[in-house]
Amino acid sequence: MNYILHLLIMIEIYLILAYGLNLVVGFGGLLSLCHAVFYGIGAYASTLLMIKTGISFLPAMLMGMAITALFAFLVGIPALRFRGDHFVLVTLGFQMIVFTVLYNWVGLTRGPYGIPGIPRPVVFGYEITSLIGYLILVGVILMVTIIILFILYKSPFGLALKALRDDEMAAEGLGKSPIHTFLYAFIIAGGFASLAGSLYATYVTYIDPTSFTLDESIFLLSVLLVGGTGNRLGPLVGVVFMILLPEALRFLGLPDTVAPNVRQMIYGLTLILLMFLRPQGIAGEYKINHYGKAEN
């Protein structure tokens, strides 16, 4: 039972990440490889705020969100000068830089030792310690996230993003500003990733930089590639599939030394097969094709 609750909580956290990233990847058509950076900065910022200033979870989470949004703005400005492969490489570069900073700025982050003993969240007077409590807390924040993002998905802003994704030159010719629109999407996605990070940190009560590596960013992107992008269903399908797949493998009874490697290989194989069979993802409408962009 605990095991199932744990899986559900992880699914909720990844749904927050995936629905946010969907705005950039699915609606904006920009393959970002630094989403784990925002996830990590949210986790570290809220944790450090709670530990060093003693403020409680909710304000720490919101301040973490503001810090991450600011950071997303600073990353977005240079990254969004590029499109296609170049954008992918620039975000990859940021991912590597931030990981290195988290790993080596021992004075602030304790580097590879990580931060143990992260306080349990106290929300409106209740300390949340049980799995059920976490399931509800993360669930509520996931609901708020989804409500906000679904409104954005069908708003004029969402439509402008899709127009820019499909043909940037034509959309710009109708008065839509690529830099503003993409930057908003990038900041919003970063902000929600930070929420997921704060929740993750207090849930596992320990963070270190290895949770926020390039592998994690690739994983998040694969979630969308597998599930499908640009709509409401895709991220759900992707998260459930990618999180439950390794658990399902667990029941095959592979020895512990082999299981993680097999899991990696199956992830890889799934992606390759999918690109052949269903490039728009299991539940997606829009096929990611970052070569089709107008470049000036």
Next chain:
Amino acid sequence: MEKLKIKNISKAINGLKIVDRVTASFLPGRITGLIGPNGAGKTTLFHIITGELRSDTGEINYRGEDITLLPPYRVARKGIGRLFQDVRVFENLTVSENVVSACYDHRVETPWFPFLRKKRWKALERDFKEKSDYYIDYVGLMEVKDVPASSLSYGQQKLLAIARLLAGGFSLLLLDEPTAGLNPVMIKKILNILKRIVAEDQGKTIVLVEHDMSVVTEVADWVYFMNEGRIAFFGRTDHVLGDKEVREIYLGL
């Protein structure tokens, strides 16, 4: 009073002069033709006006305002709309979404708008649905209204791009071969739209790049003739088309 004035515009790419000291002006309430052989630089001139390309010299003035250095989205917001020679519809959006997207202006396209002005958003959504239906019907695409634009034929995509442009409510239209690839009935229809636009609203200006001389003769009283990056002639359409050199260079007569 001229709506659009371009002065001494030049553009070299890889040392090759593609647009060469072009000066021209376009009056409101009028369709002005821009003709010339393939590779003359007509599309490049449009790119420069809309800010896609930056000219090496000269100045572009729209309604008395210098727009030479503005990025394309700012040029569009001033009221200059463009039909691209390569059409450029939003392929993964439906026909209806394509046209609706042209109706929204940038103040509505901010992420906070739907949260702060929910009522206004819903009202706009309704209005623009109606408005887009009107233009979709106008170009005869009602049957494929909810189909992704990628599944339309080339001609249908062109009609969609025209509907999108009209829905955008622009005051100056730069049309790059609007009738190429369309059937005669549709061409007639498009020409009627164009004539109606300038007849109904004397403030509107249309610049028409076109290789079909019967189209040009029918709707444009004045034309610029462009050759090798330069404006070689300007005058009344029958006059320019009657010119010996134009007939030789361009019409092959």
